[in-house]
Amino acid sequence: xxxxxxxxxxxxxxxxxxxxxxxxxxxxxxxxxxxxxxxxxxxxxxxxxxxxxxxxxxxxxxxxxxxxxxxxxxxxxxxxxxxxxxxxxxxxxxxxxxxxxxxxxxxxxxxxxxxxxxxxxxxxxxxxxxxxxxxxxxxxxxxxxxxxxxxxxxxxxxxxxxxxxxxxxxxxxxxxxxxxxxxxxxxxxxxxxxxxxxxxxxxxxxxxxxxxxxxxxxxxxxxxxxxxxxxxxxxxxxxxxx
Amino acid sequence: xxxxxxxxxxxxxxxxxxxxxxxxxxxxxxxxxxxxxxxxxxxxxxxxxxxxxxxxxxxxxxxxxxxxxxxxxxxxxxxxxxxxxx
Amino acid sequence: xxxxxxxxxxxxxxxxxxxxxxxxxxxxxxxxxxxxxxxxxxxxxxxxxxxxxxxxxxxxxxxxxxxxxxxxxxxxxxxxxxxxxxxxxxxxxxxxxxxxxxxxxxxxxxxxxxxxxxxxxxxxxxxxxxxxxxxxxxxxxxxxxxxxxxxxxxxxxxxxxxxxxxxxxxxxxxxxxxxxxxxxxxxxxxxxxxxxxxxxxxxxxxxxxxxxxxxxxxxxxxxxxxxxxxxxxxxxxxxxxxxxxxxxxxxxxxxxxxxxxxxxxxxxxxx
Ligand SMILES: Nc1ncnc2c1ncn2[C@@H]1O[C@H](COP(=O)(O)OP(=O)(O)OP(=O)(O)O)[C@@H](O)[C@H]1O
Ligand SMILES: [Mg+2]
Numbered sequence: 001x002x003x004x005x006x007x008x009x010x011x012x013x014x015x016x017x018x019x020x021x022x023x024x025x026x027x028x029x030x031x032x033x034x035x036x037x038x039x040x041x042x043x044x045x046x047x048x049x050x051x052x053x054x055x056x057x058x059x060x061x062x063x064x065x066x067x068x069x070x071x072x073x074x075x076x077x078x079x080x081x082x083x084x085x086x087x088x089x090x091x092x093x094x095x096x097x098x099x100x101x102x103x104x105x106x107x108x109x110x111x112x113x114x115x116x117x118x119x120x121x122x123x124x125x126x127x128x129x130x131x132x133x134x135x136x137x138x139x140x141x142x143x144x145x146x147x148x149x150x151x152x153x154x155x156x157x158x159x160x161x162x163x164x165x166x167x168x169x170x171x172x173x174x175x176x177x178x179x180x181x182x183x184x185x186x187x188x189x190x191x192x193x194x195x196x197x198x199x200x201x202x203x204x205x206x207x208x209x210x211x212x213x214x215x216x217x218x219x220x221x222x223x224x225x226x227x228x229x230x231x232x233x234x235x236x237x238x239x240x241x242x
Numbered sequence: 243x244x245x246x247x248x249x250x251x252x253x254x255x256x257x258x259x260x261x262x263x264x265x266x267x268x269x270x271x272x273x274x275x276x277x278x279x280x281x282x283x284x285x286x287x288x289x290x291x292x293x294x295x296x297x298x299x300x301x302x303x304x305x306x307x308x309x310x311x312x313x314x315x316x317x318x319x320x321x322x323x324x325x326x327x328x
Numbered sequence: 329x330x331x332x333x334x335x336x337x338x339x340x341x342x343x344x345x346x347x348x349x350x351x352x353x354x355x356x357x358x359x360x361x362x363x364x365x366x367x368x369x370x371x372x373x374x375x376x377x378x379x380x381x382x383x384x385x386x387x388x389x390x391x392x393x394x395x396x397x398x399x400x401x402x403x404x405x406x407x408x409x410x411x412x413x414x415x416x417x418x419x420x421x422x423x424x425x426x427x428x429x430x431x432x433x434x435x436x437x438x439x440x441x442x443x444x445x446x447x448x449x450x451x452x453x454x455x456x457x458x459x460x461x462x463x464x465x466x467x468x469x470x471x472x473x474x475x476x477x478x479x480x481x482x483x484x485x486x487x488x489x490x491x492x493x494x495x496x497x498x499x500x501x502x503x504x505x506x507x508x509x510x511x512x513x514x515x516x517x518x519x520x521x522x523x524x525x526x527x528x529x530x531x532x533x534x535x536x537x538x539x540x541x542x543x544x545x546x547x548x549x550x551x552x553x554x555x556x557x558x559x560x561x562x563x564x565x566x567x568x569x570x571x572x573x574x575x576x577x578x579x580x581x582x583x584x585x586x587x588x589x590x591x592x593x594x595x596x597x598x599x
Binding site for chain 2: 382384
């Protein structure tokens, strides 16, 4: 059947890249879900409206198990936009699409990137990006409750306070010349050398390179002070600034 | 004036009660279809049947009481409209 | 061209309607032409606080839907010649409040009045964003209490992003009105301090309204508190706030404190 094209306008297809949170569950899922619930309870709404990718590489599970996991996650308002590392036999209709070629965006990974590109048989439509130089943004207003500043490209500097219920997510370090009452997540693309600085610490949540600290876990002596935070191994360290 | 009245004057709660009674009586009795707005529309429609009036020149006012509701409709009819209709 | 003010808060029950009526009357008592507009469709209250509930014939929705002319829906206050009310609908759905309709009504009101004061519904849904959409200034009503402060912060963010002014890249003038301030609790240290609220919200203060029985009494008899008892503490605080809205620079009076001490710190007017 042929169909006349009466409309001369073409359909525009664009490419766009998004920063997604990757969840890599381990077995048994029940235990992992308990830990997830713990994290979610302490950081309400963290996954809400965020694109989440499920990484099931090397997990010996079948389709039923995967389906159940996705249902469990959906019940927690975690909506999976794609599945990474899943064998074709466990994927299929009614499941989020399989994703390939996602890259962890840590510094080392950027260096390894060409190898991933070589495996791709299809020619890339656009020239490979040059490695971006680290960028920074400065925000001169207070960040209000309900607002997010998301800047994976580099450092974020806020001249003003970050309200309770606001969040700053930076690929690099975060500098706050004001009171930090909301959430700050530095090194969000896997940068363990990122730091958080604030003039007055009242934070709800702090994270560097995916390692979290909730308000309750922070040493009470730090509250209300000028503080810097950094990562040593798997723990967030903090010290008062003069 | 009795002592009782003196007290009544100073208290605002009885006023509030009375205002609410009037209001709620009207809102409940109308159960959705507001009698006043029905009347208003129909009266205006009747006028419009006979004279052409500028809707700007129609003022509708209301005053509700415990016992009566006064719906005051003030229509300014231009002279030529009257002669046309006649 | 008149000024459009939105009285907003995010959180419910903090005193938006009370403040709309009191500020509107206070400005009209200065002989300025004022209209107070109720945007709380479905839960209208402003007519009751103004004592005009028995006189509502048409409402904002009727005007938006073209069922009535604006001049027919406006109710003139019985006490003040220059004060008018545009009531909300109690029976219609809030979906009838269309952006185009609101724009038309506000543009028309702005031409006729010196002040158009919009009483916003609580929340951050369409009713609240429509009420703030055309504002030149905002009065952010906040109680000295954590949930109210956080919600106000959220609303300030919306004022800076969802309003026409913000979209045009202009700065929305925002004023903090601290209401239900309890001097006794403040003295005992059981209430957020004024300085704390100011530091968190970082917008200029236009007044502190004390918690008072006079407010309840005024709403019982259906009169803005500035008309019901002009000498009462909340009325005086609203008069002061109205003068600041009109551009005067005055020291802030903190209820229960000597006049002027605070003023030195907070009298500055910033946008
Ligand atoms: N300064 C005050 N002192 C004592 N009571 C007050 C004061 N201000 C407001 N109130 C009371 O608080 C209640 C809520 O006030 P109001 O209706 O003005 O709030 P609102 O913010 O408009 O509420 P909503 O979000 O439901 O529209 C009313 O009962 C009012 O009388
Ligand atoms: Mg209200």
